[in-house]
Amino acid sequence: xxxxxxxxxxxxxxxxxxxxxxxxxxxxxxxxxxxxxxxxxxxxxxxxxxxxxxxxxxxxxxxxxxxxxxxxxxxxxxxxxxxxxxxxxxxxxxxxxxxxxxxxxxxxxxxx
Amino acid sequence: xxxxxxxxxxxxxxxxxxxxxxxxxxxxxxxxxxxxxxxxxxxxxxxxxxxxxxxxxxxxxxxxxxxxxxxxxxxxxxxxxxxxxxxxxxxxxxxxxxxxxxxxxxxxxxxxxxxx
Numbered sequence: 554x555x556x557x558x559x560x561x562x563x564x565x566x567x568x569x570x571x572x573x574x575x576x577x578x579x580x581x582x583x584x585x586x587x588x589x590x591x592x593x594x595x596x597x598x599x600x601x602x603x604x605x606x607x608x609x610x611x612x613x614x615x616x617x618x619x620x621x622x623x624x625x626x627x628x629x630x631x632x633x634x635x636x637x638x639x640x641x642x643x644x645x646x647x648x649x650x651x652x653x654x655x656x657x658x659x660x661x662x663x664x665x
Numbered sequence: 666x667x668x669x670x671x672x673x674x675x676x677x678x679x680x681x682x683x684x685x686x687x688x689x690x691x692x693x694x695x696x697x698x699x700x701x702x703x704x705x706x707x708x709x710x711x712x713x714x715x716x717x718x719x720x721x722x723x724x725x726x727x728x729x730x731x732x733x734x735x736x737x738x739x740x741x742x743x744x745x746x747x748x749x750x751x752x753x754x755x756x757x758x759x760x761x762x763x764x765x766x767x768x769x770x771x772x773x774x775x776x777x778x779x780x781x
Contacts, residue, residue: 597755599771602769652698655707
């Protein structure tokens with residue numbers, strides 16, 4: 554059973570701080586990793602994808618991947634109240650012949 | 666216009682009724698998915714289809730059926746709705762051959778279904 558684990562939160566950070574969201578996965582052959590943001594009652598929207606070990610930056614967001622430790626994280630710099638949402642981690646296998654496996658998400662609350 | 670559309674957006678029905686939720690996409694993707702989401706349980710995969718002739722069960726397919734009428738259309742049916750099928754339902758699409766974006770899923774706006 555392929556699993557993706559996330560702390561459900563809520564993770565509370567003050568406005569302007571760095572929010573750090575973590576995700577671990579069980580399938581060693583996982584190849585592609587995704588972070589989605591979901592506001593309450595809305596659909597998930599893709600924030601970032603990462604495929605190689607290391608960091609990938611896009612604006613205030615940085616995804617970090619460590620395949621040896623089976624760990625992927627999302628950093629949000631200068632957190633804003635509008636970043637308050639649930640963040641879903643998703644993982645794809647090497648073959649790409651099975652659907653993404655989603656974690657249950659971490660709820661982030663940015664306090665003004 | 667939205668790339669992935671779902672109809673209806675909201676539906677209230679009674680126990681025992683047959684319900685169909687529809688999903689259409691203009692992204693040209695070959696893969697389509699149906700998920701349900703309940704508070705605290707995350708996204709759970711109901712069915713998925715990798716092309717028009719391919720239908721696969723997900724982790725919670727009991728009580729549901731699907732039809733892939735065309736590459737762009739994927740419908741979810743509840744043959745006899747029951748109250749514990751009350752949930753938010755999402756359709757998603759992905760493209761197997763998008764290089765670095767392969768398997769990135771794009772979601773529709775969701776259908777809120779209430780079964781009384």
